Amino acid sequence: MRFSRSIGVASFVVAGVQAAVSSTGFTVSLTDIDYFLPPKPIAKISSCEEIQAAFEDAPFVPFTVVKAQNGSLDVASLTATYAHDDVWQEGFMDAIYVQGSDSKPMNSSLTILSGTASNELAPGPYFINAAGHVYEAWRLFSDMQGAFTESAIANGDGSYSVLPAGTVGQKHAIAVPSRLYFTKTAEKPLAGVRIGIKDIYGTTHHQPSAVVFEHRLTKAADIKGLRTSNGNRAWYWLYPPANATAPPVQNLIDAGAIIVGKMITSQFANGETATADWVDYHEAFNPRGDGYQDTSSSSSGGGAGTASYSWLDVSLGSDTGGSVRGPSQVQGLYGNRPSHGLVSLDHTMPLSPVLDTPGLLARNPQIWMEAAQAMYGPNITITSSYPSSIQTLGWPTEVEDVADQLLVDFLGNVTDFLGANATAFNVTASFDAANADVAPLTVLQNLTYAILITKQQIELVREPFYADYAEVHDGRLPFVNPVPLARWGWGDNQTITVEEAVNNKTIFQTWANETFLAPSPETCSESLVMYVGSTGGTTYRNTYWDEPGVPFGFGNSRISVMAEVPDYVVPLGEAPYNSTITGHVEYLPVTANLMAAKGCDGMLFSLINELYEAGILKESMVGQSGVTGGEILLRRDGLW
Numbered sequence: 242m243r244f245s246r247s248i249g250v251a252s253f254v255v256a257g258v259q260a261a262v263s264s265t266g267f268t269v270s271l272t273d274i275d276y277f278l279p280p281k282p283i284a285k286i287s288s289c290e291e292i293q294a295a296f297e298d299a300p301f302v303p304f305t306v307v308k309a310q311n312g313s314l315d316v317a318s319l320t321a322t323y324a325h326d327d328v329w330q331e332g333f334m335d336a337i338y339v340q341g342s343d344s345k346p347m348n349s350s351l352t353i354l355s356g357t358a359s360n361e362l363a364p365g366p367y368f369i370n371a372a373g374h375v376y377e378a379w380r381l382f383s384d385m386q387g388a389f390t391e392s393a394i395a396n397g398d399g400s401y402s403v404l405p406a407g408t409v410g411q412k413h414a415i416a417v418p419s420r421l422y423f424t425k426t427a428e429k430p431l432a433g434v435r436i437g438i439k440d441i442y443g444t445t446h447h448q449p450s451a452v453v454f455e456h457r458l459t460k461a462a463d464i465k466g467l468r469t470s471n472g473n474r475a476w477y478w479l480y481p482p483a484n485a486t487a488p489p490v491q492n493l494i495d496a497g498a499i500i501v502g503k504m505i506t507s508q509f510a511n512g513e514t515a516t517a518d519w520v521d522y523h524e525a526f527n528p529r530g531d532g533y534q535d536t537s538s539s540s541s542g543g544g545a546g547t548a549s550y551s552w553l554d555v556s557l558g559s560d561t562g563g564s565v566r567g568p569s570q571v572q573g574l575y576g577n578r579p580s581h582g583l584v585s586l587d588h589t590m591p592l593s594p595v596l597d598t599p600g601l602l603a604r605n606p607q608i609w610m611e612a613a614q615a616m617y618g619p620n621i622t623i624t625s626s627y628p629s630s631i632q633t634l635g636w637p638t639e640v641e642d643v644a645d646q647l648l649v650d651f652l653g654n655v656t657d658f659l660g661a662n663a664t665a666f667n668v669t670a671s672f673d674a675a676n677a678d679v680a681p682l683t684v685l686q687n688l689t690y691a692i693l694i695t696k697q698q699i700e701l702v703r704e705p706f707y708a709d710y711a712e713v714h715d716g717r718l719p720f721v722n723p724v725p726l727a728r729w730g731w732g733d734n735q736t737i738t739v740e741e742a743v744n745n746k747t748i749f750q751t752w753a754n755e756t757f758l759a760p761s762p763e764t765c766s767e768s769l770v771m772y773v774g775s776t777g778g779t780t781y782r783n784t785y786w787d788e789p790g791v792p793f794g795f796g797n798s799r800i801s802v803m804a805e806v807p808d809y810v811v812p813l814g815e816a817p818y819n820s821t822i823t824g825h826v827e828y829l830p831v832t833a834n835l836m837a838a839k840g841c842d843g844m845l846f847s848l849i850n851e852l853y854e855a856g857i858l859k860e861s862m863v864g865q866s867g868v869t870g871g872e873i874l875l876r877r878d879g880l881w
Contacts, residue, residue: 263280264280264281265280265402265405266278266279266280266394266405266406267280267300267301267376268381268406268407269299269301269368271303271330271332271333272330272331272332274330274332274380275380275381275406275408275409275414276328276368276378276379276380276381277379277380277381277394277404277406277414277416278301278368278376278377278378278379279376279377279379279394281397282370282374282375282376283360283362283375283376283377284358284359284360284361284362284374284375285358285359285372285373285374285375286338286354286356286357286358286359286369286373286375287356287357287373288355288356288373289354289355289356289369289373290355291336291352291353291354291355292304292336292352292354292369293371295335296370296371300370300371301368301369301370301376302335302336302368302369302370303332303333303335303336303366303367303368303378304333304335304336304337304338304354304366304367304368304369305320305323305329305333305334305336305337305338305364305365305366305367306337306338306339306340306362306363306364306365306367307319307320307337307338307339307340307364308339308340308341308364309339309340309341314339316337316351319364320334323364323365323421326365326366326419326420326421327380327417327420327551327552328365328366328378328379328380328417328418328419328420328421329365329366329378329419329421330366333366333367333378334351335351335352336351336352336353336354337351337352337353337354338353338354338358338362338367339353340358340361340362340364354369356373358375362375363421363422363423363424364421364422365378365419365421365422366378366419366421377418377419377422378418378419379394379416379417379418379419380416380417380419380552381406381407381408381414381415381416382408382414382415382416382417382550382552383408383409383410383411383412383413383414383415384410384412384413384414384415384502384546384550385410385411385412386412386525386526386528386545386546386549386550386873387412387505387523387524387525387526387542387545388437388504388505388525388526388541388542388543388545388546388549388550389412389413389415389437389502389503389504389505389542389546390440390470390502390503390504390505390506390522390542391403391413391440391467391468391502391503392404392413392414392415392416392501392502393464393467393500393501393502393503394416395499395500396466399465399486400465400466401464401465401466401467401500402466402467403467404416404502413502415501415502415552415553416501417435417499417501417552418433418499420433423497425497426497429496429497430496430497430611430614430615431493431496431497431498431611431612431615432496432497433497433499434497434498434499434554434555434608434611434612435498435499435501435552435553435554435555436493436498436499436500436501436553436554436555436556436557436612437500437501437502437503437504437542437543437546437547437553437555437556437557438464438490438500438502438503438504438556438557439503439504439506439539439540439542439543439556439557439558439559440469440470440471440472440503440504440505440506440542441469441471441472441506441509441510441539441559441589441590442464442469442487442489442490442503442557442589442590464483464486464487464490464500464503465482465483465484465485465486466482466483467482467483467503468480468481468482468483469483469503469590470503470506470521470522471506471508471509471510471590471702472505472506472507472508472509472510472521472522472539472722473508473509473521473719473720473721473722474521474522474720475710475719475720476706476719479706479709479710479713479719480709487588487589488584488585488588489557489584489586489589489599489616490557492584492615492616492617492618493557493612493615493616495615496612496615496616498555498612498615501553504525504540504541504542504543504546504556504558505522505523505524505525505541505542505545506538506539506540506541506542507519507524507538507539507541507722507724508521508522508721508722508724508725509590509592509698509702509721509725510539510559510561510564510590510592511538511539511592511694511722511724511725511728512538512539512562512563512564512567512724512792513538513539513722513724513789514535514538514780514786515535515536515782516782516783517723517784517785517786518722518723518724518786518789519722520720520722520723521720521722524536524538524541524782525541525542525544525545525546526545526549527544527545527548527571527572527782528545528548528549528572528863528864528865528873529548529571529572529573529815529828529829529830529865529866529867530779530818530820530827530828530829530865531820531822531823531825531827531874532822532865532873532874532875533781533782533783533822534571534779534780534781534782534829535571535780535781535782536568536571536572537563537567537568537570537571537572538564538567538568539558539559539561539564540556540558540559540560540564540565540567540568540600540602541568542556543556543557543558543565543568543602544556544558544567544568544569544571544572544574544576544602545568545572547572547574547602547603547604548572548573548574548604548861548863548867549863549864549873550863551863554603554604554605554608554612555601555602555603555608555609555612556601556602556603557599557600557601557616558576558599558600558601558602559586559589559592559597559598559599559600560577560578560597560598560599560600561592561593561596561597561598561694561802562596562690562694562792562798562799562802563578563798563802565577565578565600565601565602565810566578566600566774566798566808566810566834568602569602569774569810569812569832570774570775570810570830570832571775571780571829571830572830572867573775573812573815573829573830573831573832573861573867573868574602574603574604574810574812574861574867575602575603575604575605575606575609575809575810575811575812575849575861576600576601576602576603576809576810577600577601577609577613577807577808577809577810577842577845578598578600578801578802578807578808578809579598579599579600579613579617579621579807579842580598580805580806580807580839580840580841580842581596581598581805581839582620582805583598583599583617583620583621583842584599584616584617584618584620586598586599590702591697591698591701591702592694592697592698593693593694593697593698594697594701595693595697595739595743595746596690596693596694596802599616601613601616604860604861604862604863604867605860605861606811606846606849606850606853606858606860607850607853609846610623610846610847610849610850613842613846614846617842621842621843621846622843623843623844623846623847624765624841624843624844624847625844625847625848625851626763626764626765626844627659627764627769627844627848628659628661628761628764628765628766628767628768628769628837629659629660629661629662629764630661630662630664630767630768630769631652631655631656631659631661631662631663631664631768631769631770631771632663632664632665632666632757632768632769632770632771633652633663633664633665633666633770633771633772634665634666634667634668634770634771634772634773634797634800635772635773635797636648636649636652636665636771636772636773637649637773638665642776642816643777643814643815643816643817643831644776644777644816644831647813647814647816647831648773648776648813648831648833651813651833651857652771654852654857655769655771655852655857658851658852658855658857659769661769666757666770668682668753668757668797668800669681669682669683669795671756671757672749672752675752675756676748676752679748682749682795683794683795685745685748685749686745686746686749686794686795686799686803687793687794687795688735688737688742688793689742689745689746689795689803690792690793690795690799690802690803691728691731691732691791691792691793692732692735692737692738692739692741692742693739693742693743693746694728694792695728695729695731695732695735695791696732696735696738696739696742697739698725698728698729698732699729699732699733703725703729706719707719723788723789724789727788727789727790727791728789728791728792731791746803749803749804750803750804750805753800753803753804753806754804754806754838754839757770758770758800758804758806758836758837758838758839759838760838760839760840760841761838764844765837765838765840765841765843765844766837766838766841766844767838768837769835769836769837769848770800770835770836770837771833771834771835771836772797772800772833772834772836773797773833773834774810774811774831774832774833774834775829775830775831775832776816776831777815777816777817777818777828777829777830777831778818778829779818779829781821781822783822797834798834800836801836804839805839806836806837806838806839806841807836807837807839807841807842807845808834808835808836809834809835809836809845809846809849810832810833810834811832811833811834811835811849811852811858812830812831812832812858812859812861812867813831813832813833813858814830814831814868815828815829815830815831815866815867815868816828816829816831823874827865828866828868830867835848835849
């Protein structure tokens with residue numbers, strides 16, 4: 242075992258100044274795998290004479306805790322499942338400690354640690370020092386896809402710190418604890434589930450530097466102890482670490498989730514395209530296909546990280562106009578825009594409070610649903626009575642390529658599963674026919690989204706940010722990326738008010754919620770509405786794009802935004818394309834979107850999980866392909 246770094250604890254006086262040194266943890270390497278040991282030991286085992294000689298070569302000795310079951314002390318049997326854990330390895334079998342029995346293990350030539358632990362230890366891998374202090378083993382993984390803005394480690398008091406450790410790779414090191422430490426319970430349904438948090442959940446409102454002023458933003462959506470960037474370097478350094486944790490994040494933590502870091506977002510959650518629009522921070526890398534396709538935004542890091550890393554289970558993103566659904570589509574993941582208002586976002590960096598929602602990205606639909614139940618709490622109810630009507634929007638009826646075949650097959654499978662009738666529905670034509678006294682839908686909604694996201698963010702984000710920055714920096718303006726800058730500039734020149742835009746939104750919402758997205762007392766939603774998500778199209782990140790514009794128009798992805806209904810992405814497979822990067826045929830995801838009446842989130846989660854159990858939907862794999870997995874093209878085995 243190689244010992245890499247340690248920081249002790251001491252206090253001393255130099256020239257009349259008292260200096261305090263506190264431990265930030267330890268980094269060790271065991272058979273060329275790097276681990277982080279949190280600064281605080283979780284227990285002490287006294288009188289471990291069996292391994293005292295080992296401390297002559299290293300300050301820590303790895304060992305494994307096994308727990309006797311029904312009187313059995315067969316080590317091979319007790320550790321049979323440990324190999325499935327991505328933190329434990331054979332190197333931890335240098336010694337074992339038996340929890341729950343004083344008897345010697347059967348048929349074992351291993352070193353057995355004697356003594357009594359001061360606290361009960363969960364099964365799994367640990368390190369012990371010469372004083373008998375026991376430390377958890379957190380494995381270090383490289384964020385080589387650039388999905389995280391900052392790593393995180395819990396301090397044990399409800400606050401978090403940036404992980405003080407590194408490992409091989411060009412980006413951050415992320416530390417994850419052994420899954421063996423955790424047992425799911427009714428109170429902790431997410432025990433041990435590893436989650437990354439989009440870097441907008443942490444808008445701080447404290448004084449910058451020594452200047453005292455009242456911050457104009459209303460409240461804070463924080464991860465206590467961590468800074469927030471919102472994708473902007475000036476913001477990150479202007480405001481200090483948070484002193485509270487946002488409700489959506491806290492709900493996940495209370496359910497047992499392990500927060501491993503904050504994840505890349507496009508600036509102020511606006512839609513940016515790689516690579517031209519990303520200036521302050523680089524866009525994460527989409528692992529699919531040739532590895533150089535756009536991740537979509539603004540939950541870029543969540544999509545890339547969840548599609549790339551088996552050690553990351555779920556990512557918390559946000560969806561205003563497609564910021565969860567887009568990354569889920571192009572990376573072949575499960576992702577949801579929930580019914581509006583399931584969890585308060587008053588304390589989160591806003592794009593438009595009228596439209597903002599928190600959503601989750603995951604590879605496995607069961608974990609996805611469990612995380613959603615924990616985060617949305619009593620505002621989501623799982624129901625298993627499903628509509629017998631399916632309405633499709635722009636669905637292919639003839640098969641011209643692989644994507645068409647996947648979509649047609651999926652519709653047929655869902656229709657058969659539900660015993661339903663599927664009919665095509667034209668939203669624009671139906672709205673126009675029923676609302677002759679208002680402007681056509683494409684006219685009515687052409688500017689609505691753009692007005693709401695620009696004018697509301699100008700008031701709630703730009704103006705207080707500019708004022709705060711100017712007060713500290715002699716009247717200067719901070720740097721802002723091209724996309725939000727262009728959008729804010731456009732919004733400044735519009736005479737249409739937020740109230741008028743909300744009224745236009747409400748006209749469509751009222752009609753939609755009474756027609757094709759109407760509720761049902763029996764099945765929650767009268768219909769299941771389906772539209773095409775992604776079809777394996779390319780958006781290369783090495784393309785030179787035109788100057789950014791403003792998101793005008795209305796399409797299928799805007800329906801849930803304006804109608805406040807749930808809109809869920811499900812991966813169906815992948816389609817081939819000729820990569821200009823590799824010169825080979827590669828594959829990119831094909832996905833579908835499912836919508837239902839407002840408040841029917843639990844019905845959609847239940848349906849998707851039943852489709853998964855029936856084999857109609859599959860778990861998404863990590864790596865180059867969401868169907869077959871495989872290494873990301875530039876990565877060699879062993880650098881996962």
